[in-house]
Amino acid sequence: MDFLVLFLFYVTLVLIGIVTICICSKTHYRKGLVRGGAQIISYIIPECLQRAMLKLLHYLFHTRNYTFVLLHLILQGMVYSEYTWEIFGYCQELEFSLHYLLLPYLLLIGNLVFFTLSCVSNPGTITKANELLFLQAYEFDEVMFSKNRKCSTCNLRKPARSKHCSVCNRCVHRFDHHCVWVNNCIGAWNAKYFLLYLLTLTASAATMAVVSTVFLVQLVMLSDLYLETYIDDLGHFQVIDIVFLIQYLFLTFPRIVFMLGFVAMLSFLLGGYLCFTLYLASTNQTTNEWYRGDRTWCQHCPHAARPPSAEPQVHRNIHSRGLWSNLGEIFLPATAHYERKKN
Numbered sequence: 001m002d003f004l005v006l007f008l009f010y011v012t013l014v015l016i017g018i019v020t021i022c023i024c025s026k027t028h029y030r031k032g033l034v035r036g037g038a039q040i041i042s043y044i045i046p047e048c049l050q051r052a053m054l055k056l057l058h059y060l061f062h063t064r065n066y067t068f069v070l071l072h073l074i075l076q077g078m079v080y081s082e083y084t085w086e087i088f089g090y091c092q093e094l095e096f097s098l099h100y101l102l103l104p105y106l107l108l109i110g111n112l113v114f115f116t117l118s119c120v121s122n123p124g125t126i127t128k129a130n131e132l133l134f135l136q137a138y139e140f141d142e143v144m145f146s147k148n149r150k151c152s153t154c155n156l157r158k159p160a161r162s163k164h165c166s167v168c169n170r171c172v173h174r175f176d177h178h179c180v181w182v183n184n185c186i187g188a189w190n191a192k193y194f195l196l197y198l199l200t201l202t203a204s205a206a207t208m209a210v211v212s213t214v215f216l217v218q219l220v221m222l223s224d225l226y227l228e229t230y231i232d233d234l235g236h237f238q239v240i241d242i243v244f245l246i247q248y249l250f251l252t253f254p255r256i257v258f259m260l261g262f263v264a265m266l267s268f269l270l271g272g273y274l275c276f277t278l279y280l281a282s283t284n285q286t287t288n289e290w291y292r293g294d295r296t297w298c299q300h301c302p303h304a305a306r307p308p309s310a311e312p313q314v315h316r317n318i319h320s321r322g323l324w325s326n327l328g329e330i331f332l333p334a335t336a337h338y339e340r341k342k343n
């Protein structure tokens with residue numbers, strides 16, 4: 001019993017941590033939080049270790065590298081191996097429909113295709129040759145993106161909705177974010193692959209969670225486990241309850257229950273992120289614009305400081321053209337013909 005409570009407590013803590021980081025990253029509390037955290041760490045950890053840690057963090061998050069791509073493939077390989085060697089066999093014995101059991105593999109193929117495309121495709125790198133084309137692609141709102149601004153690193157004029165990616169060291173058209181999991185920027189030309197990658201990944205995690213849950217429930221029903229009794233610490237007979245049942249399954253099928261916990265948590269997190277990405281796509285915003293939007297808009301926020309004489313600058317989304325047009329822009333970006341012509 002204690003073990004299960006501790007495990008659930010641990011999972012809850014991790015989830016709360018992730019949600020807090022997501023909320024704080026949107027507000028200006030993040031800097032204070034980071035500073036406070038760094039101060040605490042500096043007292044506990046020796047300096048040489050701190051330097052090594054910073055170096056590692058810099059390598060992982062501020063340079064292009066394949067660490068997370070590899071980690072992604074290893075985790076996916078482990079989950080699918082467990083599914084193939086244990087769950088698939090057991091479910092076949094229990095006469096589950098084969099279509100139902102093969103669905104995760106179908107989603108895996110789709111996911112790997114879109115994962116590869118997200119990794120290798122050009123997100124819309126701005127060069128001397130296509131600079132003019134991108135400058136005409138979107139209107140300047142003069143709040144978040146103003147005309148005649150230059151990227152000091154690339155020495156190119158900055159088109160509206162573009163941003164310089166410090167990891168890849170290039171300016172990207174309709175920049176969304178730099179994703180470490182695909183080791184590439186997400187921009188106008190590969191946003192569709194990224195969306196489909198996220199969709200298939202969420203679907204494959206959710207399908208696996210459903211199949212594993214149905215398998216365990218079926219197992220409990222068939223073996224009449226829930227009708228059994230057990231003797232507690234005081235020597236009394238007790239009817240098996242849900243907590244005891246979960247713990248019993250954990251001890252009997254540790255790998256399956258652990259995998260189920262992992263894919264269930266993943267489905268929850270990926271599902272949330274997918275909803276956010278779909279919200280941005282349907283309102284024609286990029287993550288970069290959504291993130292910066294609040295700072296331009298919030299007049300009380302010290303980070304959005306402006307000269308007192310200036311008119312209050314309110315950021316408005318001027319690119320939204322209705323749900324279907326917005327989604328269409330993700331799948332058929334206005335400047336895609338340039339990419340085709342070049343090829």
Ligand SMILES: [Zn+2]
Binds near residue numbers: 164165171
């Ligand atoms: Zn640049």
Ligand SMILES: [Zn+2]
Binds near residue numbers: 165166184185186
């Ligand atoms: Zn990048």
